[in-house]
Amino acid sequence: MNLISIRDLTKVQIKEIYQLVPKYTTRKKTDDLKDKYIGLIFEKPSTRTRISFEVGIYQLGGVAIELDEKQLQLSRGETIKDTANIFNCYLDGIILRVIKHETILEFAKYLKIPVINALSDKEHPCQVLSDIYTIMQHKNIGLDELNKIKFVYIGDANNVCMSLIYISEMLGMNSYFVIPKKYQPKQKFKDNIRITDDISSVKDADIIYTDVWTSMGQEKEKKKRIKIFKPYQVNSKLLSLAKSDCIVMHCLPANRGEEITDDVLDGKNSVVLKQAENRLYVQKALLVYLFSQK
Structure with missing residues (x-):
């Protein structure tokens, strides 16, 4: 297998x-x-x-x-x-x-x-398999209860994002993928997957997940991407829109000050180290x- x-x-x-x-x-x-x-x-x-x-x-x-x-x-x-x-x-x-x-x-x-x-x-299946386990652990829910929480991914439609979409589809998660229009995936997904560029989708989120804006091999696009993705930074202002017990996830490595600020990455809502340990x-x-x- x-x-x-x-x-x-x-x-x-x-x-x-x-x-x-x-x-x-x-x-x-x-x-x-x-x-x-x-x-x-x-x-x-x-x-x-x-x-x-x-x-x-x-x-x-x-x-x-x-x-x-x-x-x-x-x-x-x-x-x-x-x-x-x-x-x-x-x-x-x-x-x-x-x-x-x-x-x-x-x-x-x-x-x-x-x-x-x-x-x-295209994908990072081992990462998202661990991510879902981490969500269940921190939200104290079972696999069949994942549809009760609001999951919001913010950033690029990269390999991790696509694997998160696929596993969210499979598990029936209530998931939002907030991605600039130009960078959104083109394929159609099940109704529980919402692809949007509306940053206000983080309102009342139980989980906020982000990843780097520039993946390995895209270094020549870095300046352009930073300019386009800047409004999608996970910072304290954005986090304040989510639930107070919202957990913040990042698969790492992180570009501090770009997709996520230090205070959020190192803050009380962050579970990135447990995410990596898992x-x-x-x-x-x-x-x-x-x-x-x-």
């Missing part, structure tokens, strides 16, 4: 993964992944995703093998097909962070081992779940 898109999971499967999480919230080592060798290829920089996966694999008794693409024959023109077939001989799973989503899809065509998307230009626990549960599937 693979996790390439968050849509690869059903609501039932997400619930089953979350039921495993409490078992894996300590540093205690287990043998769930004993004798499992899992490769990691990261074409983009990573802090939280890489460390949480490597630590998680070790805590589960497995072996994480970092595969530097520049040190593989891929860098000299060997095909993904041939590389994947070799991985099938040596590895029990592969975790990929790629520049182009198509790279993961191409690997998945030939791999007979679990494939996990650790971020692509990456380890939820991904451990995910690994155990994926490797238990036939």
Whole structure:
């Protein structure tokens, strides 16, 4: 079983993964992944995703093998097909962070081992799987109660945003995605997903979520994006429109003073550190779940 898109999971499967999480919230080592060798290829920089996966694999008794693409024959023109077939001989799973989503899809065509998307230009499924768990934890609600809260994402329609839209659709969440018109996704979504450029949509929000305005690979657009997205900054004035117990989320890294101000990121409503911590626990549960599937 693979996790390439968050849509690869059903609501039932997400619930089953979350039921495993409490078992894996300590540093205690287990043998769930004993004798499992899992490769990691990261074409983009990573802090939280890489460390949480490597630590998680070790805590589960497995072996994480970092595969530097520049040190593989891929860098000299060997095909993904041939590389994947070799991985099938040596590895029990592969975790990929790629520049182009198509790279993961191409690997998945030939791999007979679990494939996990650790971020692509299209999606970030592991991030949002942990995010929803964090929301449930802080709002003290179950998966079936997520439709009772108001979720508001503010920012760019990037990979994290798209995965949040997909999981919100699946779980029936009452979700608003506040994005400048020029940058809004073009596809149609279910009725519980509202795409708007109206910043007043944050009124009475239970959750405000933001992310960087300029993703990796878009650096040349940075000045232009800052100018367009400036009215969408998450600051104390905007937060005052939400409920008093609204939680503020950010997948990190953050550009302080751009999409979010210091006082909000470090303030009492912020759960960003717990959000990051939960990456380890939820991904451990995910690994155990994926490797238990036939």
